[in-house]
Amino acid sequence: MxxxxxxxxxxxxxxxxxxxxxxxxxxxxxxxxxxxxxxxxxxxxxxxxxxxxxxxxxxxxxxxRVPVLREQQRQAGAALASLERQLPRQQEMADLLSSINQAGLDRGLHFTLFKPGPALPATQPAHYVALPITVQVRGGYHAIGAFAADLARLPRIVTVHELALVAGNDGVLTLDAVLHAYRLPDAAELAVQAKLPPVKMQPLPVRRVVVPFAGSDYDAAGLPDPFGAAVLAVAATQNAVAAPDLKRAREPLESVALSEMAMVGSVQHAGRLSALIQAGGRVHVVAMGQHLGQDHGLVTAISEQGLRYREVLQEANGAWRERRGGIDVQTGKVLKPVIVEAQP
Missing domain, CATH: 1.20.5 (Single alpha-helices involved in coiled-coils or other helix-helix interfaces)
Known part of the structure; x- marks a missing residue:
């Protein structure tokens, strides 16, 4: 082995x-x-x-999906072009603000505040610039609703933010809101936006079928006013004043808003003290008992420090209410040459 x-x-x-x-x-x-x-x-x-x-x-x-995406791109471009046509330029913003104010006046509303603010700075490149407008409007519930519908019907884009609606002690509703009016950016704003970092594009959302809104007309006027009972209860506790004489001849200063008037001094006229009121590029000599302002304002007192007036306004419930105020003398103001007119 x-x-x-x-x-x-x-x-x-x-x-x-x-x-x-x-x-x-x-x-x-x-x-x-x-x-x-x-x-x-x-x-x-x-x-x-x-x-x-x-x-x-x-x-x-x-x-x-390329054909679908191209069609979505075409629709987005068409929608963007349509929206840009609704954006005014900076020089057209004055007309838009006037249209907003007129829309409220046409509905019988009273603006106690209309304050445009500075344009909101863009945090990313955008096709528009937003201009906030702080407003306070007084009037009836349905009149305020119709005013909101009128804003939606404007040829320019206006949106409503921070809306608050309350019934005041005088029985009238007060709307506090911030309106956003939009315009195209100017050259300086475009230059600032060009320096902003690029924004990451988000995927398009799933397309949903949206039923178009038939119109922007306010069609709820026949529905009950949710503030109606509260307004009537408050109004019943207050004394209404007599309605003014709507047939009397209007005086020249009744076509000018009180906010556009300034008292620049006083003068002895016909043995009594009269106020010098500057309005519309002229200085008017206003005596006691004369009317001024757009709400049947009546001058009740004049002193060297200012004048006092009483207005009569019609509220949403149809009653006439009294409001008092005054115009103080503007001291230290240099006046331009103007024409002095004495009111009859």
């Missing part, structure tokens, strides 16, 4: 057979290791193929 310890003394034939068997075993081990590497490469190639197939299907789906 052959022993490995005596392998050197084996016959040549046995030694050759043993060497061949050892070589075959080594070749088999190398072959098995090579097959394992091929298997790993095959698995990696199959995973890469699956990834590429998924990417291909995703790209194919995106390619199929």
């Amino acid at each position: 052959l022993s490995l310890k005596e392998a050197a003394s084996w016959p040549l034939t046995n030694r050759l057979l043993c060497a061949g068997l050892l070589g075959a075993l080594m070749a088999a081990a190398v072959y098995v290791a090579w097959l394992a590497g091929l298997g790993a490469s095959l698995q990696a190639a199959q995973e890469e193929e699956a990834r590429l197939r998924a990417a291909y299907r995703l790209s194919r789906a995106k390619a199929d």
Whole structure:
């Protein structure tokens, strides 16, 4: 029996057979290791193929959506162009503010505050500039609703924010709100926007079917006024004054708002003290008992420090109420040459 310890003394034939068997075993081990590497490469190639197939299907789906996306881009461009046509330029904003004010006056509302503020700075490149307008309006519930509808019908875009509606102690509703009027940016504002960092585009939202609004007319006038009971209860506790004489001839200063008048001094006229009121580029001599302002204002007292007046306003419930106020002398004001007119 052959022993490995005596392998050197084996016959040549046995030694050759043993060497061949050892070589075959080594070749088999190398072959098995090579097959394992091929298997790993095959698995990696199959995973890469699956990834590429998924990417291909995703790209194919995106390619199929290209016509839809182009149509959405066309619709967005058309909508943007339509909205830009509703945006005035800076020099047209005065007309827009006048239209907003006139819309309230046409509904019988009284503006106690109409204060345009500075344009809101853009935090990102935008196609518009927003101009906030703080307003306080007094009147009836349905008149305020109709005023909001009139704002929606304006040819320019105006939105309502921070709306608050309360019934006052005098029985009249007061609307506090901030209106936003929009305009196109000017060259300086465009230059500032160009320096802003780019905004990451968000994906388009899922398109929903929206039923268009048939119109902006206020059609709730027949519904009950939710503030009606409170307004009537308050009004019943207050004494109404007599209605003014609507047929009397109006005096010149009754066409000018009190906010546009300024008292610049006083003068002794016909043995009594009269006020010098500057309005519309002229200085008018106003005596006691004369009318001024757009709400049947009557001058009740004149002194060297100012004048006092009494107005009569018609409230939402039809009653006439009295309001008192005054115009103080503007001291230290340099007057331009004007024409002094004495009222009859």
